[in-house]
Structure formats: C-alpha cells, structure tokens
Amino acid sequence: MPAPTLITWRGLQVEVAPDGSLVSVSCDGQPVLRDFAVRLAPPWQHQRTELLVDEVEQHFVLESDGALQARAVVRQVFDDTWSLRVQIHNLTEVELSVPAVWLDFEPAWPVRRWLAGAEGQLSVDPGREDGQLLTFTQLRGRSRLSDDRCWLTDMPIRLGPAGTPHAGYQVSWRADWLRDERVQAAALPAWWPERTVLAAGDIVTLSLPDVAIEAAGIQLLEDDDGTTLSAQPGVHLAQVHAGRGTTDVELAWAPDEVGAVLVPRAEELLHRDPRTLAAHEVFLLGRALGAGHLGESSADLLTEAVENLAARPGPVSPLGLAAVADEVMRRGAPDLVDWLPDLAARVTLVPGAVTVLLHATMASRLAGGAAVLPMPNGAVPGETQAERTVARATVAAELQALRPADQPPGEVVRLLALLGAGLPGATVGQVERALIWAVTSALPEHWEVPRWPVSVGECRDRARSRLLAERCCDEALAWLLW
Known part of the structure; x- marks a missing residue:
C-alpha cells in the first residue's frame, strides 16, 4: 500500500492517503484531526485522486444504468490559506437530485461547529501555547449540523439541466489561524445579535430593516430600526x-x-418506585426537597431512595455519593455517615468525582464521621480520544480549584471554552456541558480570559441558561443544581 503523502502547512503536518482523505492532521507533533474527508454518499463513486505538492483533488462520478449523470470534484489547496472546494455538475438534460455532501473528521479535542445555512464556522483548538485557533469559514454553500453530522450542501442537492445557470453547485470553505475567539466573533455577520441566550421575557433586536425574517414560534415586531x-x-x-x-x-x-423545570421533574420522580431511581435522580430529588420546593411528605420517600442507593454494590457515581452526602447534611443520618468512606472508595476518577468528594468530606466531618475520605482512583474514561482528553481536562480543572494559580492555565481556558466562549455553535453534549459548568463553579471569580468576547462569568451564565432552554436531561439538570 502506498505511503501517505505529507503536506506541511503553517505549523500543521498533514498526511494524505492515496484516496485523498487526510489520514491525520497534527500540530507540533500533537494530533488535531484524523480521517478528515469530504464524503459523498452512494451512488457517488470515487473515480480518481490527483496529489500535487500542496494540492489534493478527488474526482467522483454518479451513474445510473451505466449512463453518466453527474461529476463532482473535491479540491483542497494548502497555500496562504487552506481552501476546500466542492464543485458538482449535472451532465444530463433534465433536472437532477443528488445526495448531500458532508464533512467527516475525528477531532482530538471537540470542535465548535456553527453551521447555519449561508454562514458557517468550524473552530479547532489544537492547544497551542499562543492560543491560536484553526478556523474554517464558509464562503459558499449551505451548511447544517444534523444528526451530529456537518452537512456542507442542501439536502438533497437539486441541479438544473446541463447548460442552465443552476446545473452546477459549489461549496467553498477557507481555513486559517485566527488569534482568538474575539477575532472569530468579529467574523460573524454584522447584524448578529449581541445575545442569543436570554432570560424569559427578554427581547432580541436585529438591525435589519430591509431584510425578511421567518421565525416559527417567535413573535416579530418590525419598525424603522429593525425587527424585535x-x-x-x-x-x-x-x-x-x-x-x-x-x-x-x-x-x-x-x-x-x-x-418550570426543577419542580415538575422532581414531582415526576415522587411517583416512581424509590428503589429504582438512578443516582442522579435521587440527587435531583434531594436538592429539590432541601431547597423547600417539595412538601415534607416526600422526605420519607427520599430517605428510602438514598438508603437503597447507598446499599447498592459495585461502582458509585459522583452524584450517588453526593446524594448520600446531601442526606447526611439534611438530617444527620448517623447510619449513612458510616457508609461514606466505603462509598467514596468505590468512586472512580471520573469528571465530577473530586468536586463531590470535597462535598462528601464536609458532610462526614459535620456529622462526626471520618475526617478524610478516600480519593477517587482509576483511569479517566472515554470512548473516543476527544472524550478522554476532555475528561482528563475536567479532572485537572477540579484539582486546579484546590490550589488555583493567579491566572487560568491554558488547559482550563480550553475546557471553559466548551461552554461557548460567547460564540454560537455546538461543542459537547448536555451532560458534559453541565459537568463543566459545575466543576468550574469553584474556580476563582477574578479569573478572566481577555481573548473572549464575554467574561468567564457571562460565559457560564449563558451555558446554564442555554441548557435550561434546551429542557436538558435529568442528569444534566442535576449538575446544574450543584
């Protein structure tokens, strides 16, 4: 099998497979992206690949009953910028619909993906010392994030007959190093609203008096200054x-x-068998009761749920230990105090474990139990490289909160940026975002990130509000109650 072709571009080392896909993209020897490729679904067929010194060109054909219907060319050029272009042409005399095109890759760290139709941005943080971000910007095409897939075209693509103005379809993206998130924010459309995450009752004003806006479920009020x-x-x-x-x-x-969120969820849990409640559900129920949002008649049910949770064998989740610690704080619970050392010993080193351990240790001391509980142990889990890296960074942020530095370390800033850093786009799932929000609550309040368009506090507030607006799952909601 032929060896991959190596292309060097502005600090990146790019290995190109014979079929034109990028086997790996690394920065200073550290992995950034793997299996980076533009995908064309069947019945598209890969025809050939042309590799030059700084250029990769893939050719695809679409046939039906042996007759050629369309051609597609995917071209990547590593010059002043890293450009990616897709050109598709209808070769028939009739209108044609062809499968959509998407961008596929496996990142070493989660990519912020903002794919919004006529505008799009992919932000790759390789963890450089100078903090620069590899930023892909959409110049042409129509992008969308759907089913966790980065679509680069309409779904499907509709082409006019050959020789007509709409016989071709083009996609164009450009990648370059941008200094920080402030520069990325400056690249958003000029009319982009200052806030896209709001409190109930707030309004958004778009200064676009001559532009049409469609919004199902949103009330629009137009005047000379724009649309509210x-x-x-x-x-x-x-x-x-x-x-x-x-x-x-x-x-x-x-x-x-x-x-609107906590009380309805907790009331639903009250109708469940307390012996079947998951750890995060018991914790959520306990926080709702402890805050006075449920009647005292639910206290016995909570006690039964916590006692059952403590008696379960096997590994203990951080929120399971937290639920027991909360119950100890709520009613003393001398029978449960003696369980805390054993429960803590069965908590593995997962995100949130260190944060919960501090809480459980305080509960134990206040109740006259053990003054020191076992530290979480074991390998940090994660199915993909990105998941493992984020999990390790989350644990590192928890440890950093114990002995904080004067300024936020780069790894902590990188983790906090997964809450959005004031920019649109998807990063990680609901539970991961809620966990990051929870474990960073203990970080110094004076920490700021000048490279962001918003403060750290504002970033965390928006992340929390966004999760509530999403009607996040119970496990994420539990972490938001931390």
Whole structure:
C-alpha cells in the first residue's frame, strides 16, 4: 500500500492517503484531526485522486444504468490559506437530485461547529501555547449540523439541466489561524445579535430593516430600526434572508429553573418506585426537597431512595455519593455517615468525582464521621480520544480549584471554552456541558480570559441558561443544581 503523502502547512503536518482523505492532521507533533474527508454518499463513486505538492483533488462520478449523470470534484489547496472546494455538475438534460455532501473528521479535542445555512464556522483548538485557533469559514454553500453530522450542501442537492445557470453547485470553505475567539466573533455577520441566550421575557433586536425574517414560534415586531423578536421559553429558530442567502439563528429563552423545570421533574420522580431511581435522580430529588420546593411528605420517600442507593454494590457515581452526602447534611443520618468512606472508595476518577468528594468530606466531618475520605482512583474514561482528553481536562480543572494559580492555565481556558466562549455553535453534549459548568463553579471569580468576547462569568451564565432552554436531561439538570 502506498505511503501517505505529507503536506506541511503553517505549523500543521498533514498526511494524505492515496484516496485523498487526510489520514491525520497534527500540530507540533500533537494530533488535531484524523480521517478528515469530504464524503459523498452512494451512488457517488470515487473515480480518481490527483496529489500535487500542496494540492489534493478527488474526482467522483454518479451513474445510473451505466449512463453518466453527474461529476463532482473535491479540491483542497494548502497555500496562504487552506481552501476546500466542492464543485458538482449535472451532465444530463433534465433536472437532477443528488445526495448531500458532508464533512467527516475525528477531532482530538471537540470542535465548535456553527453551521447555519449561508454562514458557517468550524473552530479547532489544537492547544497551542499562543492560543491560536484553526478556523474554517464558509464562503459558499449551505451548511447544517444534523444528526451530529456537518452537512456542507442542501439536502438533497437539486441541479438544473446541463447548460442552465443552476446545473452546477459549489461549496467553498477557507481555513486559517485566527488569534482568538474575539477575532472569530468579529467574523460573524454584522447584524448578529449581541445575545442569543436570554432570560424569559427578554427581547432580541436585529438591525435589519430591509431584510425578511421567518421565525416559527417567535413573535416579530418590525419598525424603522429593525425587527424585535420575543418568544416563550425554549430554543427557537429564526431564518434571516440577507447577504448571500438564508442564515439560521438559534435563539434560546431560559425558563424559570425552579417553577418550570426543577419542580415538575422532581414531582415526576415522587411517583416512581424509590428503589429504582438512578443516582442522579435521587440527587435531583434531594436538592429539590432541601431547597423547600417539595412538601415534607416526600422526605420519607427520599430517605428510602438514598438508603437503597447507598446499599447498592459495585461502582458509585459522583452524584450517588453526593446524594448520600446531601442526606447526611439534611438530617444527620448517623447510619449513612458510616457508609461514606466505603462509598467514596468505590468512586472512580471520573469528571465530577473530586468536586463531590470535597462535598462528601464536609458532610462526614459535620456529622462526626471520618475526617478524610478516600480519593477517587482509576483511569479517566472515554470512548473516543476527544472524550478522554476532555475528561482528563475536567479532572485537572477540579484539582486546579484546590490550589488555583493567579491566572487560568491554558488547559482550563480550553475546557471553559466548551461552554461557548460567547460564540454560537455546538461543542459537547448536555451532560458534559453541565459537568463543566459545575466543576468550574469553584474556580476563582477574578479569573478572566481577555481573548473572549464575554467574561468567564457571562460565559457560564449563558451555558446554564442555554441548557435550561434546551429542557436538558435529568442528569444534566442535576449538575446544574450543584
């Protein structure tokens, strides 16, 4: 099998497979991306690949009953910038629909993916000392994030007959090193709202008096200065028809945490068999009761749930230990105090474990139990490289909170950026974001990140509100109650 071709571009080492996919992209010897490729689904067939010194060109054909219908060329050039282009042409005399195209890759660290129709941005943080971000910017095409896949085109692509203006379809992206998130924010459309995560009752104003806006579930009020948008709590989509096409704007209105989210969830748990409740459900129920949001009649049910949880064999989750510690603090519970050392010893080194251990140790001391509980142990888990790296960074941030430095270390800043850093786009899942929010609550309040367009506190507040607007799952909600 032929050896991969090596392309060096502005600090990156790119290994190109014979079929044109990028086997690996590394920065200073550290992995950044693997298996980076533009995918064309069947019936597209790969025809050939042409490799030059700084250029990769892949050719695809689409046939039906042996007749050629369309051609596609995927071209990547590593010059002043890293450019990626896709050109598709209908070769028939009739209209044609062809499968959509997507970008596939496995990152070493989660990529912020903002794919919003006519606008798009992919932010890759390789962990450089200078903090620069490899930023892919959409120049042409129509992107969307769906089913966790980065689509680069319409779904499907509709082509006019050969020889007509719409017989071809083009996608164009450009990658370059940008200094920081402030520069990325400056690259957003000029009309982009200052806030896309809001409290219930807040409004958003778009200064686009001559542009059409469509928004299901959002109330629009137009005047000479622009359009004002408001909506009920939840995540809503507004489509702005401006510039080179239609841009999707996700707007999130956070509901009341207690009345609209916590109490209804806790009341649902009260109707469950307490012996079957998961650790995070017992914790959530305990926090709701402890805050006075449930009647005292639910206390016996909570006690039964916690005692059953403590008696279960096997590994203990951080929220399981936290639920027992909360019950010890709530009612003393001398029978449970003696369980804490054994429970702590069965907590593995997962994100949140160190944070919970400090809480459980305090509960034990206040109740007259052990003054020191066993530290979490074992290997930090994770199925993919990105998951393992994020998990290790989360644990490191928890340890950093014990002996904080004067300024936030780069690894902690990198982790906090997964909460959005004031920019649109998806990073990690609900539980991961809630966990990061919880474990970073103990970090020094004076820490700031000048490279961001928002403060650390504002970033964390928006992340929390966004999760509530998403009606996040019970496990994520439990961490938001930390």
